[in-house]
Structures are given as C-alpha cells and as structure tokens.
Amino acid sequence: MQVSVHMHGILRDQLPPEAKGRTTVSLDDGATVGDLLAHLDIKRRVIVALNDGHEPDETYVLKDGDEVSIYTIIGGGCET
C-alpha cells in the first residue's frame, strides 16, 4: 500500500530539499504508524495526524491512500 506523508518543520530535512517535506511511501499491508516512522527513520518526539484530524498512536494500522502529517512537538507542542 501507499501512504502520502507530509513531514513538517525540521522533519522535512530528512528528505531532499526539493521535496519540501512531502513524499509517498510504499509499505506492506498491515503496516502501522510505528512501521512508517521506522521506515522514515524518525527518531524525534513527534505527533502523527491523519487527514481527518485523528491522531493515532504507533500501533494504528495504516490504510492504502492514507495521508499522514508528522509534526515535531516544538515548544511543548499543542494538542487537542
């Protein structure tokens, strides 16, 4: 399956500059948010959000076509 990813702030530096933090990732079916973070080699404290605003934890199983935004928690972050 494929998920599109938007890595915000300093996280975008893990991708080539021209990507501006956006990429598409192919993962095995059944892959979780944790797998995605490992695939992207993200080691920082982050908050992951889906397109519908839902903020899943690392065990959440992704679906084909999911749009995932990943944020660092600068300044202690903001959550609802």
Place this chain on the structure above:
Amino acid sequence: MPHGYNGKILHVNLTTGELTIEEPEEKFYRKYMGGSAMGVYYLLKEMPAGVDPLGPDNILALCLSVMTGTPISGQSRMTAVAKSPLTGGIGDSQCGGFFPAEMKFAGFDGIIVKGRAEKPVYLWIHDGRAELRDAGHLWGRVTGEVEATLREELGDDKIEVLQVGPAGEKGVRFAAIINKSNRANGRTGMGAVMGSKNLKAVVVRGTHKPTVADKAALSELARWGATHFPESDVAGLGKYGTAETTGAQQRAGGLPTYNFTSGVFDRWEAIDGTTMYDTILRGADQGKQDRYGRDTCYGCTIRCKRVVEIKEGPYQVDPKYGGPEYETTSTFGNYCGVSDLPAIAKANEICNKYGMDTISCGATIAWAMECFEEELITVEDTGGIELRYGNAEAMVKMTEMIAKREGFGDVLAEGSARAAAKIGRGTDEYLITSKNQETPAHMPHTKRTLAVIYAVNPFGADHQSHEHDPSYRFYPERMAQLGLHDPQPKLALNAEMVRYAMITQHLYSAMDSINVCQFVFGSAWQLYGPDQLVKAAQAVTGWNVSLYELMQVGERRLNMLRAFNAREGIGREADTLPKKFFDRPLKGGKTDGYVLDRDEWRRAVDTYYAMCGWDVETGYPTRPKLEALGIGWVADELGLA
C-alpha cells in the same frame, strides 16, 4: 571578588542628573539573583503606590543577573521592570541580544532609573564609568538611524544600544525598548516609560568579562549542549525560528485566527517558519540563509533569530530590523486573517524601527478588524481605511499610524482595552485582553492551564510564564525533577493540572530572575533541563545552589510582583480572561465549538490561589506566605496584619 556578577548597581536620577553606585552585599544577589526579582525589589522599596506610570515618579529597573555574560547559551538576557502604562500594575519584560552581556562587561548588574530629564538624554556607560549626554539630535529618530549615529559619534563599533523609538517617545502604551534595532523588551509598555523619562537610549561598552567559579564545569555543560543540540527538540527552532510551530498549532486547532474567533487558519502554510526560511530570509535566493538569515544572542548556539531581507515589491524589508517570530506572524497574520508574509515582515520592521510590541500591536489591529467586520467601527473612525480581515495593506498602514499616533492609530496606540472604552458601541465584547494586555498566540481552549496563568499572571496574559500542558506527558524525566509524576488527560483543568501550572510557573519565574532564555533552559523541551540550570548557576557563581533554592527565588519573585499589584489595589477582580473565551465557541477545525467553562475556570483559579498560599478572596499574598519566602519586609510594605 564575586563570580558572575559585578556587585554594582547604578542609580540614575534623571531629574537631578545625579548618578550613584550601590554595592549590595552577596546575600542580596543570592536571594534575588537578578532580573525581574531584582527589579521589583527596587520598585517596592523606593516607589510609593499610586504613581503615574508615565510620570517622573515611576521607576524603570533594567536588571541583569548573576549569570549574564558568562560563556553558556541563553544567558544574555535583561529584564525591564516598571509600573506599566498598559496594565496599571507591574510591568515586566525580557530581552535578549548582545546588550545584556555588554552591560555586564561595562561594569553593572542593574540600572535603576528615576525621575525625568528636562531634555532628551542618553546614558553612556563604559568600563564602570557612567555619564548622561544630550540626545536632542536623536529624539524623533528611528532605531536603526540612532544606532548608526551613536556608533559614529562614540567612535566604537562594539557599543550596544538599548533605546526607545518614536513610539516610546509618543507614549504608545505598548511601546517596546529595543536593542540591536531588532530585539525587544516587548511587553507591558516599558518603552513608553523610558520615553516618558526623556531617556532616549542606554549605550554600553565594556571589556571586563565576569569571572566564572568553575570554568571546567561550565565548559562541560556548554559542550554537552552543542553536542545534543542537533537531536534536541529545539533544533527546528534554531533552523526555522519560532514560527516552525505554526503547523503544529494549526493541526491542533490552536492557531488563533480572526481575533480568536477560530483555531485554524486555512492559509497557515503561507506564513509558517519553513516558508519564511525558503522565501524571505536573507540569503534564501542563494540557499545561504543558514549563514545570512539567522542571528543569535551573545554566546548562544541555537541561533533562532530571523533576518529578513526583501528588496523588491510593495513590502521591502531592511535586514537590520530582523525578522518576525511566531508571535508576530500570528498577531499580524492569522489574528488578522493576513497570509501575505512580506506584509507581516513589514509590520515587524515598523515595530522594531519605531519601538513597539508586535503582540499587542497586531492583536489590537485584529480586534479593530473584528469590530469593523461587525460594523461597530466604520470608515468614519478609520479615516477611510477598510480595516477588514485579510487586508494586508490596511494592516501595515495601521501599524505605521499607531507608531506615529496618526489618525485612528492614535486611538489604537492606547491598546485595545482603552480604545474599546473610548469607542464604546459594545466593542469591548471582542477584546482578547487580560489586565488590558492583549493575549499572545497560544489558546487556552487547547492548552487549558493557560486559562489560569493568563488570568493570574501579575502583568497580564503571558505565554512564557509556565510550561504548556502537553509537556507534562511528553517529558516525564524532566517533570519528575520537579515532583510532577501524574500527567492528566488532554484538556483537563483539575487540581493536578493547576499544581503543574504553578510549579512550572515557579521555575519559569526563577528563570526570569536568573535571566536565562526559556528556549535554552526550562522544564521540558528546552536544550537544558532544571538539573542543568542548577549546574550552570553553581558553575558560574561558585555557590552550592540547589533546585529548591532556585524554585524559591521564582516563587519569591512572583509574590513580589503580586504584592506590587496588591499595593496598587489590583487583586483577584483583575485576574480575568476575555469574555469571548467563555461566550463565543470557536469556529472550524478540530476545536470547532470549543469554549471555556466559567465555573471550571473559577474553581481552578481558587485552587491556584490556595496552593500559592494567597488570600482566595482578594488574590493578595499573605503575611505568612511572604515570611515563609524570607520577604516579611514586603508584608510590612503592604501593611499586612
């Protein structure tokens, strides 16, 4: 010989022209450490209640700390304290830059300014010597020009200039004190106080760096910081500036938009930190913005300050005036519904050039825009300006008119609360002020402890006075150092969250006394945690300082600030939040429909006073509490039984 500080406070009487040097004993420094605690000490001791904030009897204290100017990130801070012309109570504001360190090298730990000069003057301090000089030729001129003139006149490129711009001279109630032409003691109108004294500038130059008790320990800490910075949670803050946080606020529905009508701004990506980095930072056209587009404070590895340069188009921006912070992109941006980043950078430039607080200025304009949209303010008032949400041109124009007190700008220069009182017509319904100070860009709707701290903070709504809610959950190790072990569910405002707010507030209060940058030291996401703040203080001073002792300094400061207000008759009834936060549910995004609950909030504030050991009825500090903090003299000052 003390380590870290000079042991000298300069007293300046502008009315008589007299300059005297006080040499307080060591225990004074250890008890108050510096900054805000040191400043309010002089205000309580030497100024009676009831003075006119813009009259000669107000005292302006400019205080460093025992750590300023030493080789560790985040120590170059100076606090300005005076009675505030905006809040009517205590005013308090910190700046960074190079001025604080240079002032220490010039020989003083604090400057206490009284009276009013007959004609404009500036204070020139160099290597322990101080003199007042004529500033007639500088009056009315903008910060960048004044800085250049003084450099030439004094024949020294290494001077640091702290000054008021034309806005401070004209008594704009949220005028800032500016240094380096781009750093500000922004909040609570300290620039208006300095201007009212006819003190145009304080210029410092010195060659005496403070000694450090344990150099090896301090270098070890500095090395640790430099090594850990790239993987730390402040790495992005360094590279993309404070506006890196815009996206995270938006996601949570916590990005104050249209004067706090909504928590989401659909065009947020146009104004966030990465867009600023890619488009308008100096050097962006050659991909060299890390080199040319970032600036720092003395000795800091983080380099979070922005340098914007725009050479073409309707909004050209001179890099000497720096670049906008998150607070600034928010107040001139999302608060006003403006997504034109160059226009926001222009408004920021005007604020630094004329000397104004970007938070109060942008938020006051946003309030006026909402009133305009509601047809409570019309073109009759504004002199033909369509002050609508999203009108970038009107926003920039109004910023300039406020700075110059021209037309409707003269009304807004009083701050939104006084402007609402003057205009009437129900415009006060839309205010977003606490103690007359406009609310910064963090929403109590999403971070509930802000609802308590915004209200009870002695100098009005402030976002840098405690740790925001999510940190309790994200940083368990550092929280544990403060005895905080029980993070609560999101959006809770129960006793444990009030305890969290109060304890982290005491640490932040300590940091505003020992005067360190809250991006470098802090209780959670900062480069250094509480244990490392203790190590730094020990290494610099040679005192065997403990975290307990620092927390007491913080609590002492807070009690002194509240006591100052109590003496002015300002207590619980002034600890309010904007009506809007309770009465008008947010619109759109994740926080659609969110509104604060009055009863829950009131209970939380009661709990807070009780935990602080204050009188729950009046909100005043009590004698036993003041005595427990070793400041019984403040209780005497207040005439407490």
